[in-house]
Amino acid sequence: MLFPEIPNIPYRGGEDFLSFRWYNPDEVILGKTMKEHCKFALAWWHTLCAEGADMFGGGTADKAFGADKSDYMAYAKAKADAGFEIMQKLGIDCFCFHDHDLVEEAPTLAESNKRLDEITDYIKTKMDETGIKCLWGTCNAFSHKRFMAGAGTSPSADIFAYAAAKIKKAVELTVKLGGTGYVFWGGREGYETLLNTDMRLEQENLARLIKMTIQYARSIGFKGDFYIEPKPKEPSKHQYDVDVASTCNFLRAHGLMGEVKMNVEANHATLAGHTFQHELRAAADNGVFGSIDANQGDLMLGWDTDQFPSDVYSATMCMLEVIRAGGFTNGGLNFDAKTRRMSYTIEDIFHGFITGMDTYALGLRKACQLIEDGRIAQFAEERYASYKTGIGADIVLGKAGLVELEQYSLQREPQLPPSGRQEMLEGIVNCILFEGKPRMRRWNDVPPPV
Ligand code: XLS
Ligand code: CA
Ligand code: CA
Numbered sequence: 001m002l003f004p005e006i007p008n009i010p011y012r013g014g015e016d017f018l019s020f021r022w023y024n025p026d027e028v029i030l031g032k033t034m035k036e037h038c039k040f041a042l043a044w045w046h047t048l049c050a051e052g053a054d055m056f057g058g059g060t061a062d063k064a065f066g067a068d069k070s071d072y073m074a075y076a077k078a079k080a081d082a083g084f085e086i087m088q089k090l091g092i093d094c095f096c097f098h099d100h101d102l103v104e105e106a107p108t109l110a111e112s113n114k115r116l117d118e119i120t121d122y123i124k125t126k127m128d129e130t131g132i133k134c135l136w137g138t139c140n141a142f143s144h145k146r147f148m149a150g151a152g153t154s155p156s157a158d159i160f161a162y163a164a165a166k167i168k169k170a171v172e173l174t175v176k177l178g179g180t181g182y183v184f185w186g187g188r189e190g191y192e193t194l195l196n197t198d199m200r201l202e203q204e205n206l207a208r209l210i211k212m213t214i215q216y217a218r219s220i221g222f223k224g225d226f227y228i229e230p231k232p233k234e235p236s237k238h239q240y241d242v243d244v245a246s247t248c249n250f251l252r253a254h255g256l257m258g259e260v261k262m263n264v265e266a267n268h269a270t271l272a273g274h275t276f277q278h279e280l281r282a283a284a285d286n287g288v289f290g291s292i293d294a295n296q297g298d299l300m301l302g303w304d305t306d307q308f309p310s311d312v313y314s315a316t317m318c319m320l321e322v323i324r325a326g327g328f329t330n331g332g333l334n335f336d337a338k339t340r341r342m343s344y345t346i347e348d349i350f351h352g353f354i355t356g357m358d359t360y361a362l363g364l365r366k367a368c369q370l371i372e373d374g375r376i377a378q379f380a381e382e383r384y385a386s387y388k389t390g391i392g393a394d395i396v397l398g399k400a401g402l403v404e405l406e407q408y409s410l411q412r413e414p415q416l417p418p419s420g421r422q423e424m425l426e427g428i429v430n431c432i433l434f435e436g437k438p439r440m441r442r443w444n445d446v447p448p449p450v
Contacts (some may be wrong), residue, residue, distance in 0.1 A: 002065055002082050003346050009088050009354060018347075019428055020354060023361035025091055028325065029368050037364050038372070039332030040357055041094035042087050043293075044101040046306065046338035047349060048079040054341060061344040076088050076103035077117045081441070084126045086332070086356040089354050094135035096183075096334045099170045109162070113169050120173050124250025127177065134333050135181060136227070136263070136291065137174030139167045142235070143212070152209035153189045153202035153240070164209060169216045180224040180330040181291055182217060183263050184210060191235030207254035212260055225330040227263035227290045232272040261290030265336060266314065267297035267304050276314050280321035291331025292318070296359060308352040310336040315363025316370070316433065323367055328369040333360055369432045371403040376425055383418060 012019040025035040051059025067078035080102075083095060099112075103119040106112040127133065141151035141163045149155055151163035172184050189206055214226060228251075232242040241247045244262055251257045262283040269279040280421040283289040296309045309315055322328065335356050337347045370376055386392040391408050395401035400408070 002078075002085055003089075006089055006346065006350055009091065009350065018350060018354070019359050020197040020361070022365060024358045025068070026418070030371070031409065032327070032360055034052050034364060035091075035093070037322075037327065038357070038360055039094065039135070039148055039328050040090075040092045040294075040360075041096050041332050041334040042083060042090075042092050042353075044079075044083060044095055044097040045333055045337045046336065048083050050338045052338075052341040052344055052447070057341075060341050061339075066092065067376075072104045072115065073118060077122055080123050080126060081118070084132060086349065086353075087132055088130060090350070090357070092353070092357075093131070094133050094332055094334075096136050096138070096336075097134070098138050098140040098144075099166065100140050100171060102173075109165060113249075116169060116173055116408060120176055124177060134174065134177040134179035135185050135334060136224070137170055137177065137179045137181075138183040138185060139163075139170035140187070141166055142185075150186075150188045150202070152206040153191075155187075155196075155198075160205060160209065164212060166185055167209070167213050168216060170326050171213060171222065172220065174224075175217070175220055181227055181263075181375075182213070182222065182224060182228045183229055183291075184213075184260075184264075185229040185231065186241045188236050188239075189241070190233075190239035192237050194450075201249065206240065207250070207256065207446045210256060210260065211254075213418065225290050226260045227331075228260055228265040229265060229268070230272065230295065231265070231268040231304070234271065242280045243269070243274060244286070248286045248288060257288075261331075263291045263331070263334075264289075265293035266309065266318070267295050267306055267336075268293075270299060271302070271304060272287055277317035277321055280318060280325070283294065284321060284325040289325040289331075290323075291328070292322070292333050293336035294318075294333040295335065295337040306337050308335065308339065308356040309359045310355050312366065313357055313429075314364050315349065315359045316366040316429075317363075318363045319360065319367035320370060323371065366433055369436065370429070373428070373432060375428055379421065379425060383420075 007018060010019050011024040013021060015021065015025070021053070021109055022032060025033060026035050029037065048063060051061045051063050053059045058435070060215050063079070064075065065078040067075040067083040069075045087095065090191065099116060102123065103115045118198070141147050146162065147154070153159060154160055170183060191199065191202070193307055228247050229239055229241050230241040230247045231239050233239055240250065245266065247262065248257070251260055264279045264283055266276040269276040279291065294309055295306050298305045298307065336355065337352060337356060339352045343352070387396050391400060395403070
């Protein structure tokens with residue numbers, strides 16, 4: 001055991017440290033256990049690799065986990081040991097990884113692949129022992145300098161080929177570990193300036209690479225989902241997968257709709273100038289809701305801070321969208337999150353996860369209360385009632401065109417649309433969030449006299 005001082009984290013419903021206050025894994029809510037609703041996962045890169053370096057200074061956290069880091073395999077195994085101990089103590093059933101989170105990249109592709117085979121043998125044994133699963137795998141095609149100008153969108157065909165070779169291996173590892181998803185995050189798939197960029201060819205090539213990957217993965221028995229993870233910027237000034245809507249356009253333009261879903265990250269949503277809820281709704285409405293990278297950004301900053309989530313409001317809206325989308329199938333809530341540079345101890349990692357898991361558990365509880373309360377959904381439904389009958393139904397059914405609508409409008413002046421009642425709805429949300437009970441029975445009930 002690497003962290004004997006850390007106990008298994010129980011649900012206590014109290015305020016003591018190192019226990020859950022809101023996450024009670026086996027409690028059934030809306031017909032499913034909290035564990036099934038949330039499907040939490042650990043991100044190998046942040047939890048086991050990131051040591052807190054930023055552009056002004058090196059790491060502050062010791063993530064050698066007792067190993068000699070120059071012995072790459074001993075170090076890789078120590079990270080795996082630490083990861084499984086953390087997941088077991090927290091009751092997290094899944095992990096996500098990039099190829100070279102698992103073991104340091106070697107000078108040649110062949111040697112790298114050998115290392116990956118060895119470490120995944122080790123990880124697989126631990127998975128069999130613990131029952132822990134792989135939520136998704138991905139390929140790091142952005143850190144090495146060869147990928148400075150992208151991978152699938154590189155101007156160099158040799159780099160495209162190398163990225164394809166690396167992705168082939170990452171897909172094989174995902175299949176070997178039984179992953180239920182494979183993620184494309186376009187790390188440097190974008191540009192710095194159009195002066196040197198053939199945007200059309202770059203995007204066509206990206207689509208080619210994705211198609212090759214799907215075809216190969218299916219040929220070796222991958223049954224899970226493919227996800228693109230939208231992000232508007234950082235490290236590239238402009239990344240092609242800006243947000244869910246532009247990524248859907250990319251998928252449609254290249255005949256990939258139906259083949260690829262979205263891995264929506266909270267921090268990337270806000271970087272794109274959207275709420276997290278907006279991105280989830282856009283994914284669900286386009287039939288591409290898949291998985292979630294649960295974290296949060298700092299709205300004061302313009303970059304990806306990947307913080308553990310603590311914003312209950314945002315988590316509530318997220319779980320509302322997840323439930324409305326029918327819940328997770330192959331996806332889950334992956335904590336793509338790291339402790340702050342000043343929170344450098346192992347206890348901090350546990351606090352990060354506990355706060356993150358409790359935030360989502362509370363969000364789930366509040367989302368269910370909002371659904372049971374029903375007023376918000378009912379209000380939105382009634383707001384569009386005019387499309388159910390009469391001219392509205394004709395519009396929706398395609399029975400009315402401009403001529404009919406002109407005829408209709410020449411006969412009557414429209415009334416103003418119904419009030420949006422945003423402030424009232426926000427008040428309802430606050431009541432449920434902070435009091436846990438409805439203020440009025442129905443949105444249009446008259447409040448009792450004071
Ligand atoms: C980076 C991304 C990355 C993906 C996986 O911003 O969040 O970590 O989730 O490649
Ligand atoms: Ca992410
Ligand atoms: Ca991120």
